[in-house]
Amino acid sequence: MILIDGREAAAKLKKEIAREVAAMIDSDMKAPHLAAVLVGDDPASQTYVSSKEKASRAVGITSSIYRLSAKTTEKELLDLIDFLNKDEEVDGFIVQLPLPNHINVERIINAIDYRKDVDGFHPMNVGKMVLGEPSLISATPRGILYLLETYKIETKGKNVVVLGRSNIVGTPMSILLSRKAPNGDATVTLCHSRTQNLKEITLKADIIIAAIGQPEFLKGNMVKEGAVVIDVGIHRIDDEKAAKGYRLTGDVDFKAVSKKTSHITPVPGGVGPMTIAALLKNTLLAAKK
Ligand code: NDP
Numbered sequence: 001m002i003l004i005d006g007r008e009a010a011a012k013l014k015k016e017i018a019r020e021v022a023a024m025i026d027s028d029m030k031a032p033h034l035a036a037v038l039v040g041d042d043p044a045s046q047t048y049v050s051s052k053e054k055a056s057r058a059v060g061i062t063s064s065i066y067r068l069s070a071k072t073t074e075k076e077l078l079d080l081i082d083f084l085n086k087d088e089e090v091d092g093f094i095v096q097l098p099l100p101n102h103i104n105v106e107r108i109i110n111a112i113d114y115r116k117d118v119d120g121f122h123p124m125n126v127g128k129m130v131l132g133e134p135s136l137i138s139a140t141p142r143g144i145l146y147l148l149e150t151y152k153i154e155t156k157g158k159n160v161v162v163l164g165r166s167n168i169v170g171t172p173m174s175i176l177l178s179r180k181a182p183n184g185d186a187t188v189t190l191c192h193s194r195t196q197n198l199k200e201i202t203l204k205a206d207i208i209i210a211a212i213g214q215p216e217f218l219k220g221n222m223v224k225e226g227a228v229v230i231d232v233g234i235h236r237i238d239d240e241k242a243a244k245g246y247r248l249t250g251d252v253d254f255k256a257v258s259k260k261t262s263h264i265t266p267v268p269g270g271v272g273p274m275t276i277a278a279l280l281k282n283t284l285l286a287a288k289k
Contacts, residue, residue, distance in 0.1 A: 001258055002151065004230070004265045009150045010143075010273035014059050017280050021060035024287070032287030033062040034118065034280070035084055035093035039077065039103070040070035045096045052094075055276045061283055064090075074103045078111050085113040091287035092118035092136075094279070097168075115289060118282040121168065129172060132179055136282045141173040143274030144209065144230055145183045151263055153207070153228055156185040161202050163218070163251070164211035165192045169232055173209055198222070210251035220256030228263045232271050 025031055034056050036049045049065055056063035066080060077095070084093045093116055099105055109117075114124035120138040128135035148155060160177050164170035174190040176183070189201055202208055202222045210218050211232035223229060233251030250267030258264045265271055 001261055002263045003258075004147055004151055004263050004270060006143075006147060006265060006270040006273045009147055010277040012150070013146060013274075013277040014055070014280065017061075017277070017284055018059040020284055025060070030089075031060055031062050032091045032283050033064070033089055034283040035064045035066065035087075035090045037066045037068065037077070037080060037084075037093065037095045039068045039072050039096070040100050042098065045098070049096050052276055052279060055280060056283070059280055061280060070100050072100075072103075074107065077103060077108060081108065081111045085111075085116060090116065092116045092283040094119045116286055118279055118286055119168075120172070120282065126167075126172070130175055132181060136286065137176070137278075138168050138172045139278040139282060140169050140211075140232060140271065140275045141176055142281070143278035144173060144232070144271060145176060146278065147230065147265065147271070147274055148207075148228075149183055153263060155183055155207065158186045158206040159204055160186040160188045160207045160209065161205035162188060162190050162209045162211070163198075163202075164213070164232075165190055166211065169211040170209075173211070177209075212251050214251055215249050216251070216253040218252040218257060220253060220260060223257050223260050225260050226262045227260065229257055229261050229265070230271060231265050231267050234267055234272060 021031055036052055038045060038049050053063045053065060084090050095108055099108065109121045112122055114122040117125055117136055120136040125135045129137055155177055162170050162174045170190060174188045177186040178184060178188040191198055191201060199222045203224050205227055207228040209230045209232065213233060215235040215237060229252055231250035231252040235249050236246045237249050239247040248268050
């Protein structure tokens with residue numbers, strides 16, 4: 001079994017990004033600038049945004065964070081988006097999700113200039129991705145494609161099962177893997193909460209991408225020998241034996257599943273680091289355009 005090391009792959013990608021950023025600065029261009037908008041004080045969102053800021057700085061990307069109160073109105077947030085769309089200093093920005101319930105997420109995403117939409121959530125970027133045109137692709141699926149490429153995992157002609165159909169992970173992942181393109185050409189089955197006989201489907205998969213948000217959902221008896229398993233999930237589980245009183249786990253029962261796989265991602269240290277690296281790559285692409 002080969003453990004897919006997301007930290008190592010992300011470090012390699014970040015090194016390439018840092019080299020490109022340095023080359024831009026050497027040719028008198030400004031450094032790419034990534035802004036993040038954080039509404040409210042959700043602890044997980046605060047951690048994500050801080051990690052993105054730290055990772056940006058490490059590769060030479062300028063970073064700024066707009067911290068807004070949970071009481072911010074939709075109009076105030078739309079005004080800030082309008083400002084960031086027009087700000088020539090900013091090449092790309094993200095609005096960290098989830099947003100407070102009184103704010104309409106679709107309206108917010110649609111208001112972002114798609115050329116600065118480094119999260120790749122805007123309908124224009126999603127549409128271009130579906131058509132196979134150059135676009136800013138959602139960071140998590142983008143990161144997973146890098147992982148598959150780094151570990152030379154063939155997707156052409158393979159049976160891939162994607163568990164979960166969210167707009168940010170499962171759906172774009174299924175489209176990217178089924179495209180007529182490098183890292184594509186797979187036969188993809190997209191499963192969700194209404195899927196029947198899930199185990200029968202996963203047992204036929206050469207590659208499984210688990211993104212359903214259910215801790216340790218994918219069990220050893222749902223995976224065939226030699227399969228590749230990519231675990232997108234991330235959960236904090238109370239654990240008295242752990243020093244911090246909790247442990248992190250994914251959507252995959254790692255202990256049982258890893259006994260059968262040819263390759264598997266751990267949690268933490270698998271998909272998570274790649275998501276951030278892919279976001280930085282999107283920022284670089286946005287700056288170059
Ligand atoms: P969502 O909650 O938006 O989507 C979950 C999907 O899983 C839905 O399509 C849902 O089906 C499906 N689902 C839920 N329960 C079942 C079930 N029992 N059987 C089959 N399908 C099921 O999740 P996200 O895509 O946003 O995230 C998935 C996981 O990945 C989460 O743990 C999240 O924290 C993590 N994540 C990690 C990232 C990283 O960088 N490592 C980035 C983004 C997410 P239906 O559509 O029918 O409701």
